[in-house]
Amino acid sequence: MINQVIELAERPDGQPSENNFRIKEIETPTTKDGEVLVQSKYISVDPYMRGRMRDEKSYMPPFEVNAPIQGGVVAEILESKSDNWREGDLVEGILSWQRIQTVRPELLRKVSPQVQPSSLALSTLGMTGLTAYFGLMDIGQPQKGETVVVSGAAGAVGGVVVQIAKIQGCRVVAIAGSDEKTTYLENELGADVALNYKTTTDMSEALKTACPEGVDVYFDNVGGEISDAVIPLINKFARIVLCGQIALYNETSIPHGPRVAPLLVKRSALMKGFIVTDYQNQIKEGVTALSGWYQQGLLKHQETVVEGFEKLPQAFLRLFTGEKLGKLVVQVN
Structure with a gap:
């Protein structure tokens, strides 16, 4: 062979x-x-x-x-x-x-x-779905009526995060890199607002409009300038889930950005990174939840x-x- x-x-x-x-x-x-x-x-x-x-x-x-x-x-x-x-x-x-x-x-x-x-x-029923599930549900802890912002929302993890957040009754603002993706996020995955970061001239202002009551959960798959625009909008007791930083993966040196620590203190906010293997002992729980939603047609x-x-x-x-x-x-x- x-x-x-x-x-x-x-x-x-x-x-x-x-x-x-x-x-x-x-x-x-x-x-x-x-x-x-x-x-x-x-x-x-x-x-x-x-x-x-x-x-x-x-x-x-x-x-x-x-x-x-x-x-x-x-x-x-x-x-x-x-x-x-x-x-x-x-x-x-x-x-x-x-x-x-x-x-x-x-x-x-x-x-x-x-x-x-x-x-x-x-x-959806494997590593990427489990990453979305544990990152959002354990660290993000979304509550009905809260605003969840997802960067890289049309990606493997981001798309599942958008859907789980909607299942939890949240308002979802999704960020992606093309009109095709933003249309898909709104029409197929149910995002309340989807922003194309490549054509949005002022992301900070666009996010203020999309999140009139601020941001309760930010699921960050991207980092970089997108996160710089989202984080100033966080509410008191907000949760920032650090899943990926793909905007920085190919950098040969670490770029300087806004220093977020003072804002985290003022807002009593949580910022936490994770990897899916942190939840190795809870895999069955995640697979059961994802499979159930998928079989019910709630998870595409x-x-x-x-x-x-x-x-x-x-x-x-x-x-x-x-x-x-x-x-x-x-x-x-």
């Missing part, structure tokens, strides 16, 4: 490019006792992976140069030498960017046949699917250009 792997060829300096990746043909591994042999079906590309390309300490170890990139993968078991795992089972886990590979089953979780398409296990999913294993590098680069709607996944053909 033809097998391929995508490695990190060199660490990017600033904006990544295709030169940072290398596609190689390799042999298909032999399955040992206790292992399963899996074939990738869908592979996730996510903004946090940019941080792992740096050789620095973080919440996950950096990718090694000349070694496979790793990320969320939905795969099918081709061969099993482990009890309770069968050929044909669909599984999900953090695996290598590789067509076929052997894995220890403890690194995998089974994907229910009822999850259709199975790529949902990487998006939107995916941008790129065809072809060899397109993984190009798909990853699209995270930083905004050329997607919802969750970006690669279907391995």
